[in-house]
Amino acid sequence: MEKLHAALNVQVANWSVLYTKLHNYHWFVKGPFFFTLHEKFEELYNEAADVVDEVAEKLLANGGTPIATMKEFLNVATIEEENGKLNANDMVSSLLADYKKLQAELKALAELADDEDNDSINDLAVGLVAKLDLHIWMLTSYLGE
Structure with a gap:
């Protein structure tokens, strides 16, 4: 369970950090796509x-x-x-890279949870991976890639 706790804390x-970064982007974005x-x-x-x-809360539970x-x-964030x-x-590109990194880590967390027979943590990780799939697709499309 210790590995699961550590992996969950990496996500916390x-x-x-992402929350703060997104606030930063929200405040400082400029240009023709400002409103969007x-x-x-x-x-x-x-x-x-x-x-x-x-x-x-999942960690506490x-x-x-x-x-x-x-x-x-x-200190803990990747x-x-x-x-x-x-x-x-560049903000969108940076966010896309972060989401891809988070997605890879969440897939590893889902696997770890599965190995430890922890369905609730597995479900959490898999659900977040699915959410990130959509964000990655949208941000990639925004960049025209």
Whole structure:
């Protein structure tokens, strides 16, 4: 169970960093797609906040302790925060890379949960993978790739 707890805390950290990064993008996006991206980034940071809560509660329900400070998030996260100096397309590209990384980690988490016969954590991870499938497709389409 210790490996599952650690993997869940990586997700708590990543989605917390992502929440802040998306706020950064929401505030600093400029250009002809401002209105579209400003609104989309808000939708995505609200989703990230919900995911943080869901993952942390799943961790607590399974006897773990979620990390809960910015310092811990930055130390544990596998994605990086942003400084607000990217152009709109680079923001989308960075977010796409983050989502792909999260998706790979969530697939590994689902496998680990399956190996440990923990259906509820497996379901959580698989559900998030499905959500990311859609985001990855949309962001890739936005970039014209």
